[in-house]
Amino acid sequence: MEVVITETAAKAGALGADAITELVARQPNAVLGLATGSSPLAVYDELGQRVRAGTLSLAATQAFMLDEYVGLPADHPERYRNVIEREFVGRVDIDSARVHGPDGRAADLAAAAADYEDQIAAAGGVDLQILGIGTDGHIAFNEPGSSLASRTRVKTLTHQTRADNARFFGGDIEAVPQHCLTQGIGTIMNARHIMLLASGRGKAEAVHQLVEGPISAMWPGTILQMHQHVTVLIDTAAASRLQLATYFTETYTAKPCWQGF
């Protein structure tokens, strides 16, 4: 696990965009994994700037979303499909049809989950997965207690996650759906490179557990310690509880330029 501590979330976002730019340069048809939430926005913003400047094209890539609320109307602005259309598709040059997500409006959610696993496998798997982390350590919508080997399925959101996400629903926790379809932890672990972003003091405990805690379903993100290629991009506030912060900074400062992402 490589941990990079930056002064600002914007700087972390630029590094995230560098990793994607580097990947797409050697593999224009790369498969990207997209997260929602505020953490990846700096990456999407930076990617948009590069596409507009003509230094990057994502037109040949495909993308798979991590998760989706169950039951939101098709045109609801907080439906993750619509969030990704707005925050990612709307900023870069990828065709909407090349972006896939789990169908949270399907009549048969279990079948939709299995179908989504098949779609990811048929695309050859995810090359680079962008991830955020919840304050309770969830990744995608895999809440504490999730099987560390899980695949895409229906989950029930915790009160904490619904309270955290209420800010996107006019502050009304009751407006936040109780259920979601989410890639499982096993699904996420199949991605070849995982890049997790977090910022702010509110994420400091989750980041501490993620990087330094024991692997446990109580902090689902901790399973990433078992992945061979993880990059954690965090600002100083999110890094404030890391015992190894100084070491991570020294390591990054001394990183050989040939090492890449």
Ligand SMILES: N[C@@H]1[C@@H](O)[C@H](O)[C@@H](COP(=O)(O)O)O[C@@H]1O
């Ligand atoms: N399902 C998403 C997660 O994928 C995201 O990582 C988390 C943190 O969001 P934020 O980045 O806004 O803090 O929120 C949601 O619950």
